[in-house]
Amino acid sequence: MAKKVEVSVTVNGKAYSAEVEPRMLLVHFLRETLNLTGTHIGCDTSQCGACTVMVNGEAVKSCTMLAVQAAGCQVTTVEGLGEVGNLHPIQQSFWEKHGLQCGFCTPGVMIASIGLLQQNPNPSEEEIRDALEGVICRCTGYQFIVEAVKHAAQLMAVDETETGNALQIGEGR
Amino acid sequence: MIPNQFSYVRAESIDEAIRLLHESNGEGKLLAGGHSLIPLMKFRLTTPSTLIDIGHLSELRGVRKAENRLVIGALTTHREVHSHPLVQEHLPVLAKAAGQIGDLQVRNRGTIGGNLAHADPAADLPAVALALDAMLEIQGEDGAEIASVDGFFLGPLVTALPDTSILTSVSFLIPPAHAKSTYLKYAHPASGYAVVGVCAIAAKDPDGAVEFIRIAINGVADVAYHCVAVEQKLQGQLPTEETIREAALLAAEDGEIGSDHFASEEYRRHLCSVYTERALRDLLL
Amino acid sequence: MAGMIGSPVKRKEDPRLITGNGYFTDDIKLPGMLYGTFLRSPHAHAVIKRIDASKARAFPGVAAVFTAAELADKMKAVPAMWFLPGCELKPKDRPALAADKVRYVGETIAFVVAKDRYVAKDALDLIEVDYEVLSAAVQQEQAMQEGAPQLFDDVPGNLALLWKAGEIPDEVFEQAEVVIKERFYNQRVVPNPMETRAAVAQYNPGGGEMTIWCTSQNPHIHRMIYADVLGIPESKLRIIAPDVGGGFGSKIATYSEEAVVACAARELKCPVKWVEERKEHFQATTHGRDEVIEVELAGKTDGTLTALRVKNTANLGAYLSTFGAGCPTIDFGLMVTGAYKIPQAAVVTYGVYTNTTPTDAYRGAGKPEATYQIERAIDLFADKIGMDPVEVRRINFVPKEAFPYGNAMGVTYDSGDYHLTLDKALEMLDYQALREEQEELRAQGRLVGIGFSTYVELCGFGPSAVAGAIGFQGGVWENSTVRVHPSGKVTVFTGTSPHGQGTATSFSQVVAEKLGIPIEDIELVHSDTQSVSMGWGTYGSRATAVGGAAVSIAADRVVEKAKKIAAHELETTVEEIDFTAGIFRVKGDPDRQRTFQEIAKSANFAWNLPPGVEPSLEGQSFFDPANFVYPFGTHICVVEVDAQTGEVFLMRYIAVDDVGRVINPLLAEGQVHGGIAQGVGQALWEGAVYDENGQLLSGTFMDYTMPKARFFPMIESAFTETLSPVNPLGAKGVGETGTTAAPPAVVNAVMDALKPFGVKNLDMPLTPQKVWRAIQNGREKQ
Incomplete structure (x- = not known):
């Protein structure tokens, strides 16, 4: 049995420390060790993006990262985006624009979308569709996801003029 | 999909990583972003005994x-x-x-x-x-x-x-300042990997003749290759639709073209020419 | 609340799902829970000579390894539930675990249970199996040939069923003015809901109760089948489908894995969890389609169609799956004439066992195949007589005044107005202008094509008596209870089992409208066999037409009883009570009134009920519809083909669907988009490709192309509403319209684009290489 290693990581603003097998995938660490089951696993080959989370502010696939690689990092999962009554603009938009059906891919799709909006706050339809390359949704045909991302961009632009801080996620949101 | 067991070391320097690699007797692998390695490990297609993490250096x-x-x-x-x-x-x-x-x-x-x-x-x-x-x-x-x-x-x-x-x-x-360049890719619709990806860089002299040209292709063959035949055909020539088309027909000459159920060898050869032609037209016409 | 039906209400389901508070099967954690993983066959066809699991059993952290030997007297094989009469059906059940022979790559051989999934996976590698590899029968037509490998000794020629409906003498075709003969392969596709299958089982050794949480579209069917397989009475077996991440038909079927998980939990007296990996899903969860369809379509030069004869050779895979026998026969065969008044039709279906993953329902289940063959054949017919494909469709449409219309295969279409959707779609397209533009672009060498699909589908399963007549081992009615609490808040129970459709919202809209209460006051309970007395689940676009109808009737019954109580309290007769927007008023004296909430309290407190009225306020309905429902519509696809590479690009996609009453247009449009994406996926990219040894070559998302966002333009969707007379809502069904309509619309468009090269037919998926080669061949002939 390979020696376990200590992993300290901040998830959704909260510090965690745990001994894990080095081979433990970040997605299993989040789901099994921390009981943050909002992040899902939809494939084995890093294609579907259901496991997408933010690591140090960048959208990454947590099925293709070891928990040990996240040591010392700030991780944000869907649970850290916002909660009912205080939703993140992306959550609000997915709800309003019917951007989800079964909801299984949705946490990953929302976080990948935030990843896009951080790089490109006002994306065109084509840019949104290209940015969704790393997620697969079997239910929606993507159209309402595209509209949700567009809508979120607008909400976040308004948010930014009001607070100057549209993209902050995790703590205090 | 779960990797085999391995031990994990975080290297504090390049030298330490080299030393750890040496100590692992060929059973160790370097871990950087992990985006090539971890998928293989999850399918247990590669089973290193030690991962040496250099991701934070x-x-x-x-x-x-x-x-x-x-x-x-x-x-x-x-x-x-x-x-x-x-x-x-x-x-x-x-x-x-x-x-x-x-x-x-x-x-x-x-x-x-x-x-x-x-x-x-x-x-x-x-x-x-x-x-x-x-x-x-x-x-x-x-x-x-x-x-x-x-x-x-x-x-x-x-x-x-x-x-x-x-x-x-x-x-x-860095190519000559007046060179133009492009990378044109035909992505596999599922994986996003290149079925063919053509990188072309070209510059013309004041008379309009090709004075600098570099073309390489990945995706279609076992390894990426340098399209010497195309370059030779065009070097020093005045590019026209005709010369570009003829040169592009040689795009598969320097590679060992592969085949799979998505794209046969014949189709890949064809794509090489089409994408090379498109790239060269972008740069030279 | 008036106006709720037809309103684009935001979903009640979403707050949970967008905040990471969904509850999917893999999210369940029980004290002492163990994790299982299956060893699967690497061979398509082999005799198992020896299994040695001793090293795996000895591996630290392993609780048990089950093989067929350990389960022999613990559980039965898992049977199908559609035993088609009169077709010499030879049903073959799915073994719990393979004992002496494996018949497809991915068939289960052993089940390892360990303290966590990492250990289970490690132990799996330690199981030794010796195989004697046999040659495999993979493609259905080859499997039927003499000398082909035989899967079962008692199924000669691997022929599982031979179904015939109708007969047309050869002379009809020999003497016809025009005959189209074509062979269409409707390729095998993989459902791939984003949540794979999963199960958690918990057994109470004291009382013998078993609970299975699993990814099911129809928990009561799962209970009925697994009760028998496991030998547990239905009264002690509880099936719960928590949040389910899509199904598309693949979670209708009952499988051996879920039953083995339950069996292991019973043996080990510990909860056991199993979650399918995506690679396993590709191999082990049912596939869809895989039918070779040969069509003869006869007609006249004036455009009239006169006769249709169809032969379907269907690949059933290695065992008979739950609905497997019904898809290529009843579901397909009864709908072959489509939206057209073709006076004569006949269908024969050969169902064949092969060394491949079993096939079963996949979004549309038979109807997409039926639609594909008629919509493609009609285009070939139009081309042959030199008539616009739109015109041929118009000439042959079942006219509006002919409904209810009995088609040549003996089913009765409930209602329809096929010109209505066609006219609207053509208007949205601006057809004439586009045809002119197409000509101009063709002159420039650009390949633009326009494709039509004017479909009708059979759904809303259905009258139970018909289900019985066609050998379906269950009912297809639906159940709902609308329970009003003392506060006036309402719990609605339904036997349908949503997994993404938004039923909690749409059914609440129906109840809100009927009871005049806010939608926030209504909660839907579903997918738990202990909460919902009975039900048949969500598939075949039946949720709204059958389940929604039951909800509607149950709500009406609540109002009926509430009116009696209101009349009593207001000292008048029931006839004098007017109930609108949640208020009971005395006609002509509107100040005398009771709110719904007041009556809810009165009914539940029962202090002062009218004579003969029992306490509580609850309505129940067991609704068995008199007929199926038949949604229809027109889809138009515009494509451009890259003549150099063969790539197909969607330029426009127009969908005008008539699904009867639309309860929530937002959700209906979402269903249309998703269905179209899957339908276009089948037309252009998706396909399970086996090699001659039965190895699945497209077995991951790296090589099986799932539709992606960048493949699509904005879909232009509209609805018309032709109500169904079959249920009180007038609703039909929207879930399968896209997968039914889209494949022929896309392929017809590509064929139209390739007309300059004389290309008549290409089989799906229209991969770039296939299209390119067709263009090359066309060029060479020119």
């Missing part, structure tokens, strides 16, 4: 200009390469290709060094590296050496990189 990151080359640290992510001002200014074709790798999430984690060292023939950077005369800085027990990318790719997932060495940086030749 900041000296392996970054972009700098050194005379007529840009030197890029091996751990620089695709996203950083894609958006870096120096790369956009001097090597727009590299920026373009890096922006087409995988997807947004993959580009945030995957690294330029990992991509080249993994040597997936359908990756996007090998052709760019060949076309831009990339030089690889490789550090081993006996110090650092510089190797040309030409001859580095030996086969699918096989390179000339010794087991106990680290690819620390890659430098790319």
Whole structure:
């Protein structure tokens, strides 16, 4: 049995420390060790993006990262985006624009979308569709996801003029 | 999909990583972004006994200009390469290709060094590296050496990189200022990997003749290759629709073209010509 | 609340799902829970000579390894539930675990249970199996040939069923003015819901109760089948489908894995969890389609169609799956004439066992195949007589005044107005202008094509008596209870089992409208066999037409009883009570009134009820519809083909669907988009490709192309509403319209684009290489 290693990581603003097998995938660490089951696993080959989370502010696939690689990092999962009554603009938009059906891919799709909006706050339809390359949704045909991302961009632009801080996620949101 | 067990070490320096590699007797592997390695490990297609994590070594990151080359640290992510001002200014074709790798999430984690060292023939950077005369800085027990990318790719997932060495940086030749360049990719609709990816760089002299031309292709063959036949055909010529079309027909000449159920050898050869022609038309007409 | 039906209400389901508070099967954690993983066959056809699991059993952290030997007297094989009469059906059940022979790559051989999934996976590698590899029968037509490998000794020629309906003498075709003969392969596709299958089982050894949480579209069917397989009475077996991440038909079927998980939990007296990996899903969860369809279509030069004869050779895979026998026969065969008044039709279906993953329902289940063959054949017919494909459709449409219309295969279409959707779609397209533009672009060498699909589908399963007549081993009615609490808040129970459709919202809209209460006051309970007395689940676009109808009737019954109580309290007769927007008023004296909430309290407190009225306020309905429902519509696809590479690009996609009453247009449009994406996926990219040894070559998301966002333009969707007379809502069904309509619309468009090269037919998926080669061949002939 390979020696376990200590992993300290901040998830959704909260510090965690745990001994894990080095081979433990970040997605299993989040789901099994921390009981943050909002992040899902939809494939084995890093294609579907259901496991997408933010690591140090960048959208990454947590099925293709070891928990040990996240040591010392700030991780944000869907649970850290916002909660009912205080939703993140992306959550609000997915709800309003019917951007989800079964909801299984949705946490990953929302976080990948935030990843896009951080790089490109006002994306065109084509840019949104290209940015969704790393997620697969079997239910929606993507159209309402595209509209949700567009809508979120607008909400976040308004948010930014009001607070100057549209993209902050995790703590205090 | 769960990797086999392995032990994990975080190297504190390049030298330590080299020492650990040596101590692992060929059973150890370097872990950078992990985007090539971890998928293979999850399918248990590779089962290293030790992973030596170099992902946090900041000296392996970054972009700098050194005379007529840009030197890029091996751990620089695709996203950083894609958006870096120096790369956009001097090597727009590299920026373009890096922006087409995988997807947004993959580009945030995957690294330029990992991509080249993994040597997936359908990756996007090998052709760019060949076309831009990339030089690889490789550090081993006996110090650092510089190797040309030409001859580095030996086969699918096989390179000339010794087991106990680290690819620390890659430098790319900055083409003549008046050269134009492009990377055109036909992506596999499922995987996003290149079925064919053509990197072309060309410049014309004041009379309109081709004075500089570099073309390389990845995706279609076992390894990325340099399209010598096409270059020779066009060098010094006045480019016309006709000459470009004729030259592009030679695009598959220098590669061992593969085949699978998505794209046969015949179709891949054809795509090589079509994409080379399109690239050259963009640059020369 | 008036106006709720037809309103684009935001979903009640979403707050949970967008905040990471969904509850999917893999999210369940029980004290002492163990994790299981299956060893699967690497061979398509082999005799198992020896299994040695001793090293795996000895591996630290392993609780048990089950093989067929350990389960022999613990559980039965898992049977199908559609035993088609009169077709010499030879049903073959799915073994719990393979004992002596494996018949497809991915068939289960052993089940390892360990303290966590990492250990289970490690132990799996330690199991040794010796195989004697046999040659495999992979493609259905080859499997039927003499000398082909035989899967079962008692199924000669691997022929599982031979179904015939109708007969047309050869002379009809020999003497016809025009005959189209074509062979269409409707390729095998993989459902791939984003949540793979999963199960958690918990057994109480004291009382013998078993609970299985699993990814099911129809928990009561799962209970009925697994009760028998496991030998547990239905009264002690509880099936719960928590949040389910899509199904598309693949979670209708009952499988052996879920039953083995339950069996292991019973043996080990510990909860056991199993979650399918995506690679396993590709191999082990039912596939869809895989039918070779040969069509003869006869007609006249004036455009009239006169006769249709169809032969379907269907690949059933290695065992007979739950609905497997019904898809290529009843579901397909009864709908072959489509939206057209073709006076004569006949269908014969050969169902064949092969060394491949079993096939079963996949979004549309038979109807997409039926639609594909008629919509493609009609285009070939139009081309042959030199008539616009739109015109041929118009000439042959079942006219509006002919409904209810009995088609040549003996089913009765409930209602329809096929010109209505066609006219609207053509208007949205601006057809004439586009045809002119197409000509101009063709002159420039650009390949633009326009494709039509004017479909009708059979759904809303259905009258139970018909289900019985066609050998379906269950009912297809639906159940709902609308329970009003003392506060006036309402719990609605339904036997349908949503997994992404938004039923909690749409059914709440129905109840809100009927009871005049806010939608926030209504909660839907579903997918738990202990909460919902009975039900038949969500498939075949039946949720709204059958389940929604039951909800509607149950709500009406609540109002009926509430009116009696209101009349009593207001000292008048029931006839004098007017109930609108949640208020009971005395006609002509509107100040005398009771709110719904007041009556809810009165009914539950029962202090002062009218004579003969029992306490509580609850309505129940067991609704068995008199007929199926038949949604229809027109889809138009515009494509451009890259003549150099063969790539197909969607330029426009127009969908005008008539699904009867639309309860929530937002959700209906979402269903249309998703269905179209899957339908276009089948037309252009998707396909399970086996090699001659039965190895699945497209077995991961790296090589099986799932539709992606960048493949699509904005879909232009509209609805018309032709109500169904079959249920009180007038609703039909929207879930399968896209997968039914889209494949022929896309392929017809590509064929139209390739007309300059004389290309008549290409089989799906229209991969770039296939299209390129067709163009090359066309060029060479020119």
